[in-house]
Amino acid sequence: MTRTAVLLIKTPQTKYSINALTAVLDRETNASILVVEKPSIVFDLLVRLREKYDRLIIGISLLTYMLADDSFLEYITTLNSNAGKLKVITVAGGPHATGDPLGTLFSLGFKYTVIGEGEETFPDLVNTISSGGDPLSVKGLYTIVNGKPFFTGRRKPVNLDDYPPYPYWRYMFNPIEITRGCPYGCKYCQVSYMHGFSLRHRSIDNIVYYTRYMAMQGLRDIRFISPDSLAYGLRGEEREPRLELVEELLSRINKEFVEKHSMRIFYGTFPSEVRPEHLTREAARLLRKYVSNREIILGAQTGSNRLLKLIGRKHTIEDVYNAVENAVRYGFIPDVDYIFGLPGETREDLEETIKSIEKLVSMGARIHLHVFLPLPGTPYAYAEPGRVPGWVKKKLSRIIGMGKAYGQWIHQERLAMKIALLRSKGIILPRIQY
Secondary structure, eight states: OOOEEEEEEOTTSHHHHHHHHHHHHHHHHOSSEEEEOOOHHHHHHHHHHTOSSSEEEEEEOOOGGGGGGGGHHOOOOOOOOHHHHHTTTEEEEHHHHHHOOHHIIIIIIIIIIEOOOOOHHHHHHHHHHTOOOOOOSSSTEEETTEEEEEOOOOOOOOGGGOOOOSSGGGTOOOOOOOEOOOOOOTOOHHHHHHOSSSOOOOOOOOHHHHHHHHHHHHEEEEEEEEEEEGTTTTTTTTTTOHHHHHHHHHHHHIIIIIIIOOOOOOOOTTTBBGGGGGHHHHHHHHHHOOOOOSEEEEEEEEEEEHOOOOOOOOOOOOHHHHHHHHHHHOEEEEEEEEESSSSTHHHHHHHHHHHHHHHHHHOOOOOEEOOOOOOOOTTTTTTOOOOOOOOHHHHHHHHHTTTEEEOOOOHHHHHHHHHHHHHHTTSSOOOOOO
């Protein structure tokens, strides 16, 4: 077995996934795992590590909008163009690499791209390289063979209970991922297309187990990662929330950590949200019983039922009104997400959206504004970038001025255009069906 070091480049955007990857690499490999939070030091670090290790591997998780940063894009391409000279193997994973493996390999220059979930694939690759084996035997990879892309085959979705949510032994903590996957497949979102259409859940015992390490370190706030907090425990084609399981989870956490350690539960807020049709009066009452968060994040995305159906949301604007009413009734401030510039959006859709926003504001909601980004790996990967008409901007600016709306929507409009520019330059390449 050769001496191998793995450098994981940790950015603010990918800190949770890198923490989880660090945990599995520590446990599943004999390599030395170094987490680097300042990418600028990597080049000097590689030179020093070259004297100690036979194999050097760099891993990075990519989000599409990270490439819209010219300095980051230049850093990545420089790193990969010098990989041979530095004698380092570069590996990319995450939503962008999964959605655009060809661009990640041919345009960005990575040696390997991890497709989908990395908990099994990346440790397997590290161990195979360390032992001198054939990386092409590792499932879940895209690479280049004889100038052509080569896919080694998909892996089955992982069982969350098999992997720690963070490396507590390194005193690195983050919200606990309790659910992965999404059955809805909204056309603008990468989640279903990266993690699958079936929901998978971390067991309550497992969640409690890892929460205990947080309590032992004196951490106070307990947060969770989920595409829909009220979908916890759902299986297969189930759509109605199983509130008895949500309550079992929250009551266990409350009894063992809130009552005994004065910790606080944050559920249905960042980094998770709630589908509006799931926030029934009963669900809101249940959350009020256990959680400390004042806000609940709801995904509306548009006020047009026609457009909601077109993008695959599978709920109505009336569901959003009901959810906001239920949230306010139980003392929550609903933060409602809206996306402007969605493919197929018409002036009539926009007028309905503005009316819905005004109604929600009058009901006590705040509006979180977004602009559509054409993300690789989604059905809308090659749609036109989201734009917000001037007349809509004026109306939104008035609502923002009232303190009832917020968000990085102006910045996202520029990001959307930059992603389209990268696509036109061939840095982002056509989506692949696996």
